[in-house]
Amino acid sequence: MSSLPPESGRIAVRAFGGPTALFTYGGLRFLTDPTFDGPGDHGGPGRPVLTKTTPSTVDPATLGAIDVVLLSHDEHADNLDTSGRALLGEVPLTLTTPDAAGRLGGRLGDAVRGLADGESVRLDRPDGGAVTVTGVSAVHGPGERAEVEPLTGQVVGFVLTGDGLPTVYVSGDNASLDAVRDIAGRFAPIDTALIFAGAPRFPVLFGNRPLVLDSAEAAEAARVLDARRVVPVHYDGWAHFTEGRDDLERAFTAAGLADRLEWARESPGD
Secondary structure, eight states: OOOOOOGGGOOOEEEOSTTOEEEEETTEEEEESOOOOOSEEEOOTTSOOEEEOSOOSSOGGGSOOOSEEEOSOSSSTTTSOHHHHHHHTTSSEEEEOHHHHHHHHHHHGGGEEEOOTTOEEEEEOTTSOEEEEEEEEEOSSSSOHHHHHHHHOOEEEEEEEOTTOOOEEEOOSOOOHHHHHHHHHHHOSOSEEEEEOSOOOOTTSGGGOOSSOOHHHHHHHHHHHTOSEEEEESSSSBTTOOOOHHHHHHHHHHTTOGGGBOOOBOSSOO
8 A cells, every 4th residue: 555644644524424524624624515404305496305314413503613615516405405505604615516606606605616627726724834625526326427417417526635634535426436546546545535425326317326336336446546544424314325334344344445444423523
């Protein structure tokens, strides 16, 4: 395995169900795909109705100040729900897809920015340094992006880098290992990979194939990225997720990567 940052450089990740996780990086607090609504059917006009099965493990009012939301996309309730949309209005910056930035910009103005693949934004750190967030490819379903996006929408992943900081990858709703290989070619080795998994499926879409990585593919993504550790998210709390924690543990064990798998904590604190 390639040289990686020391153990002392690892970041703590808190997960709250579905794709929603909080971590501090370079002194800035990042929140992924905010979803805090209660169980039940969720969706809006022109959006699919998705069924949430378990509540979030946190009240968003208790999270404290969030510096940046990393929003993989805005079109599905399991990535951005009503409570999450309300929270965006309180956050200084939301990074998302160009399409989502266009939809959200009327309400959020300059507080939302879209990142195309390979486009970066530099964020000032409290200590005077900087964090660079780069948008990276994500395809929300099996197949080529041009075939998938008309059905499931535009999605973006993120890579975070900074002087003296470990490299962090947030996959977003990605089902493409080719996209992961492209990201690895530029950024590997990855210190911490927050990989969206769960193998969500709908019989009416793509022949019931997963819209996001299944567990075996998540393990393969970890290998391709040369990731020191993988923190899975987006595998629990919704009826259309078909693979959970046990499936991920079996897949990583079968791939000889069980030592890379780490579960986010849900206790208070950074």
